[in-house]
Amino acid sequence: QKPNIRFSDNMLKEEKLMTKESGKALEELMLEAEKEEGIILYAISGYRCYNTQNNLYKHRVKILGMEEADKYVAKAGHSEHQTGLAMDLTNREGLNKFLNDDFGKTTEGIWIRENAH
The missing domain is CATH 3.30.1380.10 (Muramoyl-pentapeptide Carboxypeptidase; domain 2)
Known part of the structure; x- marks a missing residue:
């Protein structure tokens, strides 16, 4: 909703x-x-559905690097947004x-x- x-x-x-x-x-x-x-x-x-979360994570890794992206974006399947x-x-x-x-x-x-x- x-x-x-x-x-x-x-x-x-x-x-x-x-x-x-x-x-x-x-x-x-x-x-x-x-x-x-x-x-x-x-x-x-x-x-966010699984694919959206996955794409967001990959995009942030590309821009920020994995260590920095991991501080702000959960991997797909591990995000409260998916609930x-x-x-x-x-x-x-x-x-x-x-x-x-x-x-x-x-x-x-x-x-x-x-x-x-």
Whole structure:
């Protein structure tokens, strides 16, 4: 199911999907962030089938090398994204970047760490 949240314009249709329960929880989390703190979050990647996950991993290895890619992208068959339970989030500044540790240091990243459970 596609949750009613802000998405990056660069997402595949399948990447906007999550399980119904996960999508509802994410809607509530993002609404809370905006209403209580003025924090605007964007979804950048949700469900991925095996082939999409495999292609993503191979692409990151090609660009970053295996050691660096392994820090940020799970191998196919080992990703929470394949279960429909995960959605990567970012702020406006992160919309056109690869995921990295820098987001965790932003106001939005800190809020997510303290409030997502």
